Amino acid sequence: MVDYDAAxxxxxxxxxxxxxxxxIAYENPEFGANVAVNPRCYPGLKRWIAEFGDERAxxxxxxxxxxxxxxxxxxQDQEAPSQAALQAAEQQPADAYAADQYAAAQxAADQYAAAQxAADQYAAQQPAAQAAFEEPVATNPxxxxxxxxxxxxxxxxxxxxxxxxxxxxxxxxxxxxxxxxxIEWLGQLGDxxxxxxxxxxx
Numbered sequence: 118m119v120d121y122d123a124a125x126x127x128x129x130x131x132x133x134x135x136x137x138x139x140x141i142a143y144e145n146p147e148f149g150a151n152v153a154v155n156p157r158c159y160p161g162l163k164r165w166i167a168e169f170g171d172e173r174a175x176x177x178x179x180x181x182x183x184x185x186x187x188x189x190x191x192x193q194d195q196e197a198p199s200q201a202a203l204q205a206a207e208q209q210p211a212d213a214y215a216a217d218q219y220a221a222a223q224x225a226a227d228q229y230a231a232a233q234x235a236a237d238q239y240a241a242q243q244p245a246a247q248a249a250f251e252e253p254v255a256t257n258p259x260x261x262x263x264x265x266x267x268x269x270x271x272x273x274x275x276x277x278x279x280x281x282x283x284x285x286x287x288x289x290x291x292x293x294x295x296x297x298x299x300i301e302w303l304g305q306l307g308d309x310x311x312x313x314x315x316x317x318x319x
Contacts, residue, residue: 118144133157135298139276142166142174149174153183159296161273253310257282270294279303290314 119127124141127133128151135157142152142162149170152158154177158166167178178184252263261278266288269275275295278285279302287310289295290303303311 121145124148128152128155131156134302135159135162135296136276136280136302138162139165139273140280142170146171146174150177153178154181157298159272159276161271161276165273253284253287255282256284261285263288267292268294272296275299287311287314291318293318 119137119141124145125148127137127141128148133155138152138155138158139162141148142165149166150173153163153166153170153174163178163183166174167183170178175184252267255262259277259281261274261282263285265274266278266282266285269278269292272294275289275292276299278289279299286303286306286308290300290311291314295303300315304315
């Protein structure tokens with residue numbers, strides 16, 4: 118669990134790791150309002166807070182026009198999603214509203230380019246990066262699959278996979294929908310499989 122001092126520092130940091138913000142929002146609901154107004158709080162996380170956050174967090178988001186209804190109604194808490202729910206999610210079209218909001222909030226090309234120096238460095242250092250990608254075996258207890266990690270457009274789900282399914286991080290590194298801050302974080306882990314996946318996407 119994120120300790121109080123670390124949570125205070127993170128929610129005040131304009132360059133905070135979005136995954137850490139998601140962890141804080143889940144484990145420390147009293148920080149929900151602070152997480153919601155952090156510039157690194159991505160739309161999928163705002164949607165989750167609008168549905169599951171405490172009253173203060175929901176009121177804060179409502180002031181900015183973010184409500185659960187605005188996002189298309191209630192969302193499922195995916196801390197421990199059921200297999201049936203995961204299969205249903207795979208068959209559902211992407212949340213167009215969240216995708217549009219994310220695109221509007223993040224100039225994707227500029228953000229992605231700014232986040233890529235680490236991946237470029239690995240591309241130069243890793244000749245094996247061009248080898249065929251071997252899909253990892255999913256071992257996480259939450260039911261996340263390699264196919265989900267490679268294809269999902271749900272930013273909250275991508276963050277959850279990064280946090281709760283470390284064996285699938287190489288897959289989300291190859292997912293073109295993974296948000297730039299997470300790509301940058303993955304590049305700093307020093308994992309050869311992730312580095313190869315990042316380099317192969319160049």
